[in-house]
Amino acid sequence: MKKKLLAVILLFFACTTLFSQVVINELDCDTPGIDDQEFIELKSDTPNFSLDGYVLVFFNGSSSGGDSSYMTIDLDGAVTDVNGLLLIGSSTVTPFPQFLISPNVIQNGADAVAIYLGDDTDFPEGTLATQTNLIDALAYDTNDSDDTNLMALLGLTEQISEGASNNTNSIQRNDDGSYTATTPTPRALNEGGGVVFNAISISTALTQYGEGDTFDITFTAQENVTADFQFDFTLNNGTFDTSDFTGTTTVTIPNGQNAVTTSITIIDDAIDEGDEELLIRFLGLEPPYIPFNNFIKIRVIDNDFTVAPFGTPINPSYGVVESTQPSGYYNSLDELSDTALRQALQDIIAEEGVVRAQTYTDVIDILKEADQNPENSNQVWLVYLEQGRAKLDFQTTSNNVGTWNREHTFPRSRGGFDSIEEDEVGDGIDIFWNTTADSLRHGNSDAHALRAVDGPENSSRGNQFYGEYNGPSGTLGGFKGDVARSVFYMAVRYNGLEIVNGFPEGLTGQFGDLATLLDWHRNDPPDDFEMNRNNVVYQWQFNRNPFIDQPDLVEYIWGNMVGQVWNQELGIDDVDVAQIKVYPNPTSRGVHISGINNPASVGVFAVDGRKVYTENISGGNSYLNINVSPGMYLLSIVSGERTIVKKIIVE
Structure with a gap:
């Protein structure tokens, strides 16, 4: 019995040691401008540490947030690097994060972020902060009052300020477990040391090109390479693939140099694919080389766009597009x-x-x-x-x-x-x-x-x-x-x-x-x-x-006919509407009427029901000289026992 108890105790301490290896190493919750450079960095005690079984939870300390979760990140599949770091941020953060999130999603405070054992489904939006399965937590702000309730829920005694709004600091964990607000150090150990990476940047002259254009992509390392360094990249993104361009996607930075340039030509096809965005992205960079930036979007303008047979709202057309309403809809x-x-x-x-x-x-x-x-x-x-x-x-x-x-x-x-x-x-x-x-x-x-x-x-x-x-x-x-x-x-x-x-x-x-x-x-x-x-x-x-x-x-x-009985405008018995044409429409003065073989009476009505013009026509191709104010009118054509109503616009 004692042996079994000892085994349980040893297993408990082993699990505690295993799952206490990850801390919140750095947080930048507020950056100048549109706040898209924010990030959070985790650190494991050992390098290349799997974060399977961990979840990162963000808590809203505002009165409306109620110290409850507003965002969770399931860390299954994530692995820290050779320095034990995992950088989480948007594609605008440099160096490029190992784990991507949307920009401008980390709240500024007074708020908190915590690492738990568990899954994102354990923390649906609105989950109250808790110490259950808690590994590490940080309460922070941007010169806001302390949220003592949120701190108590997480077992914290201190809330760290990053600085005033739009600051250029980050909150960094020191080796002794204290925190300092200072210049951000993403993907680098806060107090120095470790493997120093050589980050490679991607640049192009423009952010937009057309079909048939050729453009250069330059890759620049922060330091000269000490041996020929060959790497691959891709441009594929959605419908844009290798069939849309020519050029090599394998390049080499020569020994002793820090840059290489390659040319890409966009194929000018005859297909209306719509504008696309190619994505310049590294494939398989290994330390000490890391991306400085990545996922660079380049707009590709398709010259095969189509033009509709009808006009814009400021250059309108009428009668080209037919309603697809089912028969008898109204x-x-x-x-x-x-x-x-x-x-x-x-x-x-x-x-x-x-x-x-x-x-x-x-x-x-x-x-x-x-x-x-x-x-x-x-x-x-x-x-x-x-x-x-x-x-x-x-x-x-x-x-x-x-x-x-x-x-x-x-x-x-x-x-x-x-x-x-x-x-x-x-x-x-x-x-x-x-x-x-x-x-x-x-x-x-x-x-x-x-x-x-x-x-x-x-x-x-x-x-x-x-x-x-x-x-x-x-x-x-x-x-x-x-x-x-x-x-x-x-x-x-x-x-x-x-x-x-x-x-x-x-x-x-x-x-x-x-x-x-x-x-x-x-x-x-x-x-x-x-x-x-x-x-x-x-x-x-x-x-x-x-x-x-x-x-x-x-x-x-709502208008001038309230209380009057409605009947659909085309109440016609056995009339082939399609053969009756009224044109031009819109018109500045008069209209032609074709498709009526017998004498007819034509009345022009304002939308409030007033008859503003009437004329008898003999059939065939007739012309009405309408002298009315600009606006929409109804043209009522009565021939024998048959009636058709057409809308006309007078400009």
């Missing part, structure tokens, strides 16, 4: 008015079991298609700024200059909907949530009300009401009708949202200004760009924005 609206009409419309666009909700991350892919620039398939069209931007320039850090993001036309803070953790997953078109009219949270990722937007302009708009916000000065306002119809859609799609007159500050769920939105809708009618995005979003969500398909519905719910 039939249930006929003969209804007022609240009954609105309810029937909601029943269509929020139908449970049919309509789908995607994640907020999925919206990025939706917008790349729905908001594709008609003039260049490699770009998205930016609402408000009214220009194209490369699809690859989606904002991924706190720096939004030159990037695009997702704009909520009905702001989240006004609507009372926001992201959840599952929204951070892009799981594709075939994975979705069931949704209803009461599923207000899904308004966060409803692509009918999300648009590609310039990063800084997204910040400038904020959560202003339309009418308060009217777009950047000098733009043409081709976005105005589009955003109005997306806001109208939201108000019908989700219970709890409403469009009102004025600017209702402090009233969640209400949005204004109704008069402005009606004016924008009337003066900027749906065009082909908007119809195309309606069709794209329908493929994902299985619902449509009815105010694009049937723009007159706006008048029956």
Whole structure:
């Protein structure tokens, strides 16, 4: 019995010794600029130590964080280097980390980071800090007050300050277990010694090249090599592979020198692959050589982009893109008015079991298609700024200059909907949530009300009401009708949202200004760009924005036709609509009408129902000289017992 007890005790001490070999050696939680140089470094007592069975957990010490976990890093598969170090950081950190995380994800404090025995699944987001299975912990800040509760939960008696905000320090562990805030030493022992690495950097003259271009890549070591040093690198990244370039990917730095240059030629093919990013990446560098930088992205501009057969919102076309709505999609609206009409419309666009909700991350892919620039398939069209931007320039850090993001036309803070953790997953078109009219949270990722937007302009708009916000000065306002119809859609799609007159500050769920939105809708009618995005979003969500398909519905719910009975505009008996043409459309004055063989009466109606012009035509190819103010009108053509209505735009 005593032998068994002794064996258990020896096993316990052996395990304790094994799992006490790792400490938090250095932490840089705050760096100047956009805070993308932050890192954490672990140190093992022995070199080349496997970190299988360890997990790194970050705790939020703010009042909202509640001293609970906000991020975990499972260390299975990670191994420390010959100095016993493991550098964890983003691809912008130098020397290049052995373990990559996203930039700007480590909070500044008062917070804490800890190493545990366990797995990341042991610490779901919001797990209270604990000493159970704790190996090492560090409480830190940037000149913040001590979080004594967090320290107590982790068994700590000291909280270390890195320095004031935007400092150039890191917190470093001394050999005696104390800490010092001083100049960062990533991938080097804090107090010197150990193997000194020779870091190799990658450089190119430009960060962007076109198909057919040749460019040089230079590799430079910090110190001259003492023997010929040969190494490999790769350019492969996603769809960019060895079929897209020529040139060698094995190079040698000659003995006594510190640099080598090689040339790469990008193949000019005839394939529309879209803009791509090649990734210059070392393959298998061994100490004492390490990457100084790595994963260098180079933009490759595809000259085979396509141009759509329809125009942009500032150079619109009409009638080119057909609605993909199913036959009879809006039939249930006929003969209804007022609240009954609105309810029937909601029943269509929020139908449970049919309509789908995607994640907020999925919206990025939706917008790349729905908001594709008609003039260049490699770009998205930016609402408000009214220009194209490369699809690859989606904002991924706190720096939004030159990037695009997702704009909520009905702001989240006004609507009372926001992201959840599952929204951070892009799981594709075939994975979705069931949704209803009461599923207000899904308004966060409803692509009918999300648009590609310039990063800084997204910040400038904020959560202003339309009418308060009217777009950047000098733009043409081709976005105005589009955003109005997306806001109208939201108000019908989700219970709890409403469009009102004025600017209702402090009233969640209400949005204004109704008069402005009606004016924008009337003066900027749906065009082909908007119809195309309606069709794209329908493929994902299985619902449509009815105010694009049937723009007159706006008048029956908010405008000049409230209370009147709705009937779809094309209520025609046995008429071949396709053979009847009205052109040009838009027009500055008159229109031709073809495809009618018999005499007909033509009436021109304003959107409020007023008849502003009438004329009888004899059939054949007739011309109407319409002298009316600019705007959208309905052209009613009556021949015998048959009627057809066409929309026309007068410029």
